[in-house]
Amino acid sequence: MLEIRWHSRAGQGAVTGAKGLADVISTTGKHVQAFAFYGSAKRGAAMTAYNRVDDKMIMNHEKYMEPDYVFVIDPALVYTSDVTINHKDTTKYIITTHMTTDQLIASQPKLKGKEVYTLDCIQIAQDTIGRPIPNTPMLGAFMKVSGMYDMEFFKKSMQRILAKLPQKIIDANMIAIQRAYDEVK
Amino acid sequence: MAFDKMKLRDIEVWDGNFAAAQAMRQCQIDVVSAYPITPSTPIVEGYAKFLADGYVEGEFVMVESEHAAMSGCIGAAGAGGRVATATSSQGFALMVETLYQASGMRLPIVLNVVNRALAAPLNVNGDHSDMYLGRDSGWIQFDAYCPQDAYDLNFIAFRVAEDHDVRLPAMVHQDGFMTSHTAQGVHTMDDDTAYSFVGEFKPMNDMLDFEHPVTHGVQTEEDWHFEHKARQHNDLMTKVFPKIEAAFDDFEKLTGRRYNLVEKYDLDDADVVVVCMGTSVETAREVALEMREKGIKAGVLGLRVIRPFPFFQIQEALKGIKAIAALDRSSPNGAPGMLFNELAGCLFNTDTNAMLSGYVYGLGGRDLTKRHLTDLYVELQANVDAGKITTPLQQFIGVRGPKLAFL
Numbered sequence: 001m002l003e004i005r006w007h008s009r010a011g012q013g014a015v016t017g018a019k020g021l022a023d024v025i026s027t028t029g030k031h032v033q034a035f036a037f038y039g040s041a042k043r044g045a046a047m048t049a050y051n052r053v054d055d056k057m058i059m060n061h062e063k064y065m066e067p068d069y070v071f072v073i074d075p076a077l078v079y080t081s082d083v084t085i086n087h088k089d090t091t092k093y094i095i096t097t098h099m100t101t102d103q104l105i106a107s108q109p110k111l112k113g114k115e116v117y118t119l120d121c122i123q124i125a126q127d128t129i130g131r132p133i134p135n136t137p138m139l140g141a142f143m144k145v146s147g148m149y150d151m152e153f154f155k156k157s158m159q160r161i162l163a164k165l166p167q168k169i170i171d172a173n174m175i176a177i178q179r180a181y182d183e184v185k
Numbered sequence: 186m187a188f189d190k191m192k193l194r195d196i197e198v199w200d201g202n203f204a205a206a207q208a209m210r211q212c213q214i215d216v217v218s219a220y221p222i223t224p225s226t227p228i229v230e231g232y233a234k235f236l237a238d239g240y241v242e243g244e245f246v247m248v249e250s251e252h253a254a255m256s257g258c259i260g261a262a263g264a265g266g267r268v269a270t271a272t273s274s275q276g277f278a279l280m281v282e283t284l285y286q287a288s289g290m291r292l293p294i295v296l297n298v299v300n301r302a303l304a305a306p307l308n309v310n311g312d313h314s315d316m317y318l319g320r321d322s323g324w325i326q327f328d329a330y331c332p333q334d335a336y337d338l339n340f341i342a343f344r345v346a347e348d349h350d351v352r353l354p355a356m357v358h359q360d361g362f363m364t365s366h367t368a369q370g371v372h373t374m375d376d377d378t379a380y381s382f383v384g385e386f387k388p389m390n391d392m393l394d395f396e397h398p399v400t401h402g403v404q405t406e407e408d409w410h411f412e413h414k415a416r417q418h419n420d421l422m423t424k425v426f427p428k429i430e431a432a433f434d435d436f437e438k439l440t441g442r443r444y445n446l447v448e449k450y451d452l453d454d455a456d457v458v459v460v461c462m463g464t465s466v467e468t469a470r471e472v473a474l475e476m477r478e479k480g481i482k483a484g485v486l487g488l489r490v491i492r493p494f495p496f497f498q499i500q501e502a503l504k505g506i507k508a509i510a511a512l513d514r515s516s517p518n519g520a521p522g523m524l525f526n527e528l529a530g531c532l533f534n535t536d537t538n539a540m541l542s543g544y545v546y547g548l549g550g551r552d553l554t555k556r557h558l559t560d561l562y563v564e565l566q567a568n569v570d571a572g573k574i575t576t577p578l579q580q581f582i583g584v585r586g587p588k589l590a591f592l
Contacts, residue, residue: 019368023198026370032198035367038309059471061331061363061464063552 001058005067006049006138007077010042014049014073017135021142024149024157025053033058046074046081067091071142073121073134084110094141094184096121096134101185117145119184128176129169136162136173140180151181188213188242191235193373201335201364204371205271205297205357206231208339210241211379215266215386218246218257220276223309224361225299228271251276255283255296262292262354263401265391267343269294273361274301277315281322287354288323289417290401293346294354295339296324300463301361302549310550311361313462313514316491317523323417325355325425326491330466332369335359337442343383344432351428352389353421358491360463362550374440382439421493429490446495448487449502451477455484457565458503460524461512462488465546465553472558481566488524500531508540508565508574512582514547521579521592540574543592546582557582 004021008014015036022032036049050065052058066086072078072095083093093116097104101118105111119141121134129136136158143154155174162170191210199207205228209217217236219229233245246257251272262268272280277298287294300316302308319326327342329335335357342355359365374382390399405413426446433444450470452458457476459469466487476483486502488495503509513522520526525543532539544561547553561582568574577590 019198019200022368026196026198027194031370033367033369034198035362038362038366058369059467060555061360061367061468062554064554064556 002051002053002069003065003067004051004069004071005065006051007070007072007074007081007083008047008049008135009074009077010038010045010047012073013133013135014047014071017073017139018049018051020135020158020161021051021139022053023161024154027157028149030055031058035063037063046077069094069142069146071138072096073138075122078104078108078111082110084114087114091115092145093117094119094138094145096138098123117141117184119180121180124176124179124183128179129172137176137180140177141184143177144181144184151178189239190376191240193375195373196370197373198368199332199336199371200227200366200368201329201332201359202227202299202366203231204332204336205339205359206235207373208336208379209269209297210235211374211376212267212269212340212343212383213241213380214243214269216244216246216258216261216268217270218248218254218261218268219270220248220251220254220272222251222273222276224301224311224365225271225273225276225297227365228297228299251279252283255280255287255294258294258296259283259287259290259292262287262294263290263391264393265388267347267386268292269296269343271297271299273299274303274309274315278303278318281318284319284322284324284354286402289413291352291417292354293343293352295342295346296354296356297335297339298356298358299361299365300358308549309361311363311365311463312548312550314516314548316356316358316462317515319356320492320523323353323421324492325351325353325421325429327355327357328462328488328491329357329359329364330464330487331364332359332367333371333442334444335364336371336373337436337440337444340379340382341429341432341436341444344435345425345428347383347386348428349387349389350424351420353417353425358463363464372440372442378439382436425493426490426495444489446490447498447502448489449484450487451484452486452502452506454482456482456507456569457510457562458484458486458506458508459510459512459558459561459565460486460488460499460528461514462491462524463514465512465514468553468555469558472555472562475555476559476562481562483562494527496531499528500535503528503532503537503539506537506539508568509542510561510565511541511543513543513545516545516548525579540568541578542568542574542576543579544582545579548584551583553583
């Protein structure tokens with residue numbers, strides 16, 4: 001069982017990202033689950049979304065999770081939410097920030113001793129898609145850190161998932177995914 | 186047919202709402218009369234989009250309340266069409282008056298109920314309060330545990346409800362957010378196969394058949410009211426189960442997926458059993474398997490059909506079980522839980538020695554964790570070991586503050 005928790009703000013696309021990732025993984029024969037805590041669902045409010053992946057049918061519907069990966073797609077949530085809650089010793093963190101990994105850990109001591117990767121998903125999304133929607137860059141970074149799939153397969157899958165968007169936006173997302181893959185450290 | 190077919194992959198990653206909307210598209214509903222409410226809104230939105238995009242030949246009626254939504258469904262069903270809608274919580278509560286009209290008038294409407302708590306305090310999350318509110322309304326009630334079930338049970342609901350020997354409306358329940366907004370793999374049917382399972386709508390006593398005029402919604406006083414109600418109850422008690430079982434059999438032949446009136450998991454040699462509904466059934470299944478590795482003979486019984494209540498099937502399934510927990514996800518507000526009472530009724534006149542205890546859990550979407558269920562099985566095993574119930578008969582799982590227990 002692979003479990004992922006997303007920390008996001010409502011409107012940044014964590015739910016779409018989690019469902020998109022589930023869709024990609026499902027095509028490889030694995031069982032998937034993607035869900036979110038909505039709370040009162042005000043745009044900009046802190047929220048969490050979740051992925052479960054397994055070789056067998058996923059029967060567990062509890063919301064409690066000790067994640068293998070934590071994705072933080074809004075830079076401020078590292079300080080205002082507890083992104084390390086219910087962690088394991090092996091939990092890996094991919095965090096969007098304009099800082100280096102060392103600077104980030106120095107600014108948030110809870111991350112000390114943890115396996116932390118960083119990149120600036122917000123800046124990448126701004127530069128490529130033209131809007132601060134950091135979900136697809138996070139998935140590009142996840143592909144690099146996890147080595148889950150090769151990029152050609154992943155990008156092709158994401159093109160299918162984004163198919164209802166204008167071609168220009170799809171192309172921009174592909175560039176964003178590749179940049180994130182290349183820039184995550 | 187004057188609409189486009191949609192190409193689906195064998196497995197689509199859908200949440201429960203979208204699964205239900207797709208089933209409604211494939212059943213080619215004639216009329217959806219709807220008013221939106223969280224968390225069920227995407228079902229009727231989905232149908233409306235399919236209609237606008239030319240994938241359905243039907244009509245979407247926007248109304249001013251859920252009371253009007255069900256009233257519109259009643260009118261359309263009386264006129265003679267395949268009719269469905271969806272609602273939750275407060276919307277369901279506002280619909281209640283009309284629910285009794287629909288069943289009393291024997292109109293085969295399908296209502297997707299995305300289970301949600303009832304205010305006050307206001308809460309949009311999933312529990313079974315609305316589902317419990319509907320249980321005396323004369324509708325058939327199916328219960329989904331996951332998005333796949335929400336898809337499949339819609340087809341089964343139409344097949345059963347529209348059968349001329351049944352002619353009763355049916356609800357398909359799914360847990361708010363836990364199923365409705367949780368995306369999982371759903372095995373799909375292609376449009377032709379799916380439609381072939383429900384078939385073309387065959388009207389009966391339809392008001393638009395001007396050759397054979399009929400009256401719907403009449404008044405009967407003490408001269409006939411009781412006979413109508415007794416006949417409705419008789420049909421629910423005697424005619425519905427054989428039709429549901431036939432539909433389950435045919436559905437299995439078509440898809441390979443098997444449904445049962447009660448879903449039994451590892452009950453044959455079980456000592457301790459959790460009885461519950463919705464997503465909790467699947468979580469409990471997973472925990473029961475883990476308990477068996479620890480030497481506790483654990484099982485799960487899930488209700489697939491809540492009304493009519495599968496009395497004898499449950500009696501049979503719980504034979505030889507030593508300790509049973511009835512899990513109610515709705516506040517009984519001054520009584521034992523519904524499931525506790527129904528199970529007690531099932532078991533009372535039998536030679537069972539089972540110990541039955543009730544638990545209230547998960548109100549307003551409060552998480553039911555694997556840890557909770559593990560502790561529950563351990564508690565049931567302690568009852569078995571002690572040879573008596575060691576706790577009060579009614580306990581609360583997962584509520585903060587001092588431990589609450591009654592009876």
